[in-house]
Amino acid sequence: MPLALLALAIGAFGIGTTEFVIMGLLPEIAGDYGVSIPTAGLLVTGYAIGVVLGAPLMTVLGTRISRKTMLMLLMGLFTAGNLISATAPTFAVMLAGRIVASLAHGAFFGIGSVVAAELVAPHKKAGAIATMFTGLTLANVVGVPLGTFVGQAVGWRTTFAAVAVLGVAGLLGIARLIPAVPRPEGAHLRRELTAFRNPQVLLAMAMTVLGFGGVFAAITYIAPMMTHVAGYSEGAVTWLLVLFGAGMFLGNLLGGRFADRRLMPMLYASLGALALVLGLFTFTAHDKTAAAVTILLVGALGFATVPPLQKRVLDQAHGAPTLASAVNIGAFNLGNALAAWLGGTVISAGLGYTAPNWVGALLAAAALVLALWSAALERRTSTPAATTATTADAAVPAHH
Numbered sequence: 001m002p003l004a005l006l007a008l009a010i011g012a013f014g015i016g017t018t019e020f021v022i023m024g025l026l027p028e029i030a031g032d033y034g035v036s037i038p039t040a041g042l043l044v045t046g047y048a049i050g051v052v053l054g055a056p057l058m059t060v061l062g063t064r065i066s067r068k069t070m071l072m073l074l075m076g077l078f079t080a081g082n083l084i085s086a087t088a089p090t091f092a093v094m095l096a097g098r099i100v101a102s103l104a105h106g107a108f109f110g111i112g113s114v115v116a117a118e119l120v121a122p123h124k125k126a127g128a129i130a131t132m133f134t135g136l137t138l139a140n141v142v143g144v145p146l147g148t149f150v151g152q153a154v155g156w157r158t159t160f161a162a163v164a165v166l167g168v169a170g171l172l173g174i175a176r177l178i179p180a181v182p183r184p185e186g187a188h189l190r191r192e193l194t195a196f197r198n199p200q201v202l203l204a205m206a207m208t209v210l211g212f213g214g215v216f217a218a219i220t221y222i223a224p225m226m227t228h229v230a231g232y233s234e235g236a237v238t239w240l241l242v243l244f245g246a247g248m249f250l251g252n253l254l255g256g257r258f259a260d261r262r263l264m265p266m267l268y269a270s271l272g273a274l275a276l277v278l279g280l281f282t283f284t285a286h287d288k289t290a291a292a293v294t295i296l297l298v299g300a301l302g303f304a305t306v307p308p309l310q311k312r313v314l315d316q317a318h319g320a321p322t323l324a325s326a327v328n329i330g331a332f333n334l335g336n337a338l339a340a341w342l343g344g345t346v347i348s349a350g351l352g353y354t355a356p357n358w359v360g361a362l363l364a365a366a367a368l369v370l371a372l373w374s375a376a377l378e379r380r381t382s383t384p385a386a387t388t389a390t391t392a393d394a395a396v397p398a399h400h
Contacts (some may be wrong), residue, residue, distance in 0.1 A: 066180065214364035216340055251302065
């Protein structure tokens with residue numbers, strides 16, 4: 001794998017850290033600004049909305065410049081957002097900093113996926129995308145626990161300042177390591193929008209919303225589930241989330257490796273197993289050891305879907321992959337928000353803290369149905385536009 005992928009992984013590590021570390025620092029931030037915990041929760045919601053809206057917006061703005069330049073600008077925007085958060089005098093300014101940082105998120109992963117795929121041979125594209133996403137998964141294993149510890153020990157502003165330094169490192173890495181490829185010929189908004197006329201692109205994005213949403217239905221409520229049902233202490237939740245992050249790391253590597261060999265079978269297996277494990281989580285949540293193993297499996301199976309889903313969008317949006325790739329990153333966050341809301345709804349209805357697991361299982365099962373439907377449609381289509389799941393060299397044309 002090219003060294004240039006390391007620069008993308010560093011950027012992904014910083015973005016992953018800033019996205020998730022906020023959850024562990026909400027009490028400290030709420031206390032400093034004199035706001036309630038639910039109000040401080042707007043820092044999570046605002047970030048997610050910024051990712052969904054920022055992904056297409058920033059990608060459209062970037063169609064007139066080279067992808068390398070756009071990636072550097074996005075890292076600059078991300079760094080500025082975290083510096084605003086680190087120095088924010090009021091809660092409103094803090095929220096603005098979170099939104100500024102979030103605007104870079106979707107476009108960075110979307111454009112980064114296209115660049116990563118172009119840096120390697122056709123049969124290694126999903127592996128290259130997975131290498132970039134390794135930064136995101138490592139953020140959950142290392143960045144988030146470390147950032148939470150530093151924030152609680154020294155002050156949360158130090159955490160965001162440190163993330164800004166990571167942003168600078170990512171920017172310098174991109175400037176130094178990523179080759180200066182000229183802007184793709186004919187890259188403009190109208191051409192990028194044509195990808196959304198392909199039903200397969202829309203189906204892949206729907207799979208993203210439902211499949212990864214299934215993970216977040218359960219994990220969003222992991223703290224009350226583990227403390228009230230499994231019997232863990234509050235302090236143990238951090239380590240359970242590290243275990244979840246370790247599962248994400250492993251699943252990402254497996255997803256990237258097997259998606260390059262047989263993409264759709266990899267999706268069937270990971271989505272089917274995810275639905276099954278989430279269903280079983282309703283029962284395993286009552287035992288400490290079984291719950292811990294299940295959390296690891298949910299992380300692994302959930303993130304095993306990410307490289308194949310991202311590559312599926314690139315394959316189907318061939319010729320105009322950049323906007324579709326970025327919008328698919330927004331779809332992950334849309335799924336997270338939708339699933340968290342559904343999980344909260346079933347808890348509020350009095351169905352218990354394990355009820356979100358059933359919600360997650362149904363979402364993952366629905367994603368599997370869409371994957372099977374997508375493959376059936378593809379088999380019935382004989383036009384050149386309907387590339388097979390294993391024809392990786394059609395993902396991004398060589399003249400890009």
